[in-house]
Amino acid sequence: MLEGILSKNLLSSLSQNFDKLSHAYLFVSPDEVYNFMYAKYLSLILLCEKKTGCQECSNCMKVLAKTNSDLNIYPNGKSVLVEDIESIIEKSQEKPMFGDKKIFIVKSIDNATFQAQNKLLKTLEEPPKNVIFLLTATNENKILPTIISRVRKEYLQKLDKTLIEQLITNPPEIFKDVIPANRKYIPNELKQAVNSGDGYPGKTLEFLNSSTFLTMFSTAQDIATKFMLSKELSSYSEKVVKFKDEIKLFLSLLQNVFEELLKTSNNKEGYCHIILQINKSNLELDRNVNINLIIDNLLMKILEIKYNYKI
Ligand SMILES: [Zn+2]
Numbered sequence: 001m002l003e004g005i006l007s008k009n010l011l012s013s014l015s016q017n018f019d020k021l022s023h024a025y026l027f028v029s030p031d032e033v034y035n036f037m038y039a040k041y042l043s044l045i046l047l048c049e050k051k052t053g054c055q056e057c058s059n060c061m062k063v064l065a066k067t068n069s070d071l072n073i074y075p076n077g078k079s080v081l082v083e084d085i086e087s088i089i090e091k092s093q094e095k096p097m098f099g100d101k102k103i104f105i106v107k108s109i110d111n112a113t114f115q116a117q118n119k120l121l122k123t124l125e126e127p128p129k130n131v132i133f134l135l136t137a138t139n140e141n142k143i144l145p146t147i148i149s150r151v152r153k154e155y156l157q158k159l160d161k162t163l164i165e166q167l168i169t170n171p172p173e174i175f176k177d178v179i180p181a182n183r184k185y186i187p188n189e190l191k192q193a194v195n196s197g198d199g200y201p202g203k204t205l206e207f208l209n210s211s212t213f214l215t216m217f218s219t220a221q222d223i224a225t226k227f228m229l230s231k232e233l234s235s236y237s238e239k240v241v242k243f244k245d246e247i248k249l250f251l252s253l254l255q256n257v258f259e260e261l262l263k264t265s266n267n268k269e270g271y272c273h274i275i276l277q278i279n280k281s282n283l284e285l286d287r288n289v290n291i292n293l294i295i296d297n298l299l300m301k302i303l304e305i306k307y308n309y310k311i
Contacts, residue, residue, distance in 0.1 A: 002053065002172055004163045005041050007154060014045065021046075022152040024124050024133040026109070028140050029156035033178050033202025035136035036107055038156055042134060043071050043103045044174055055173065059098050064173050070096045073105045080112035085119040092128045102131045109135040110142035117144045124150040158199025165194050167201060168208070179205065192217050196256045203252070210246055219243075220254040223302065224261060233299050240295045247291060251282050261311075270309025277301045 003011065013021075025042075027035050045053035047070055048060050055064065062068035072091055075084045088104050096102045109117065121144060124133065135151060137143055168190070171179035179201075185193075185208060193213060197204025207213045219239050227236055243250040255278045262271035281298045285291070305311075 001163065001166055002041060002174070004160060005038060006045075007157060010042070010154065014051075021132060023127040023131065024135065024151040026135045026137060026140070026143070026148065026151040026153045027156055028137050028153065029200070030138050031156075031200035031202040032108060032136070032138055033205065034156060034159070034200050035138070036105070037175055037178060037201060039105045039107075039134040039136055040073075040177075041174060043105060046101055046103055046132060047071060047099050049099070053174075062098065068098060070098055070102045071105070072103065073107070075107065075112075080106060080109060080116050080120075082113070082116045082119055085112075085116050085123075088120070089123050092123065092131045096130055100130060103134060104131065105134045105136070107136050108138065109147070110137035110139045114144065117147055121147050121150070159201060161194050161197075161199065164197060164199070164201050164204055165190065168194075168204065178202075189214055196253055198256055198259075206249060207253070210249060212243060212246065216243055216246070216250050216253055217257075220250065220257045223254060223299070224257045227299070227303065228306065230300075230303060233296070233303065236299055237292070237296050240299070241292055244291055247285060247295075248282065251278055251285075254278055265311065267309055267311050270305055270311040273305045273309070274302055277305070 006014075025039075027038050029035055029038075041053065044055070044060060044063050045051060047063055047068060048054055049057040054060055059068060059070075063071055072088070074080060074088060084106075088106070092102060092104065094102070106112075106120070109120070112120075124147060127133070133151070135147075140148065140153070167175065168179055169185065171181050189208070193204050193207040196207055196217065210216065219236075223236060223240075240247075240250065255275055258271055258274050258278070262268055262275070265271055277298055281294050284294050
């Protein structure tokens with residue numbers, strides 16, 4: 001099951017020339033949790049005695065038990081700070097303890113300050129021997145171009161939905177930090193969450209963790225398929241504003257619902273306009289514009305586009 005996570009490119013470069021690995025990688029996808037899972041699983045393979053991520057050899061067991069000091073995960077707090085980079089530089093000078101490599105996973109490097117990124121850059125320019133850096137990011141535009149030019153960049157592909165369902169219902173030990181074990185899911189809810197998660201495990205988990213997910217889902221579907229009259233606007237608006245603590249999650253769900261409709265529709269232009277409007281509302285939320293106003297405007301636009309394009 002686990003092999004399905006890594007890209008075919010990376011798998012083939014791992015099997016062909018293990019010794020010619022890059023000293024630094026950057027994994028990019030919109031899903032922070034997925035990025036981390038990818039880097040963590042790759043670390044397991046790189047540190048494994050058999051180079052397969054067997055989960056049985058002593059190095060793998062240490063990774064699973066979090067006692068393998070050849071694997072270092074940053075940041076310690078919420079985002080990467082200069083102190084984290086200083087600690088990385090110091091530790092990267094030490095020899096590997098158990099195997100032939102030391103791995104540094106640096107999560108969400110795009111959220112690090114430029115000062116911290118600059119400090120890391122110096123290490124990437126003159127990488128210590130036997131050290132591999134695995135950086136992750138959701139927005140590569142926030143990374144110094146000089147860092148990007150020093151790493152092998154890989155855009156992570158969406159995962160197969162069946163694989164995500166397997167990972168969530170039967171989480172491998174390597175992902176115990178991110179996927180809760182022994183949790184029972186309502187089958188319908190799981191199915192909807194996997195579908196709405198759209199190939200991203202973190203997003204899927206976010207839906208499953210939301211207590212109002214199913215209500216959100218049916219509201220989004222109603223807006224997409226039933227909402228036709230301007231006199232219904234205020235009642236829909238009221239329903240949506242109830243999700244105000246999870247409004248970003250709701251908008252992403254609404255977007256998925258329209259994207260699904262787009263796939264099967266002959267009238268693609270209208271749906272594209274609606275999806276653009278949802279994106280616009282998302283940006284407005286980032287700027288802290290009044291939430292009621294944003295939702296009212298969005299619903300009004302959706303209605304207008306539906307009318308103009310007869311969808
Ligand atoms: Zn192993």
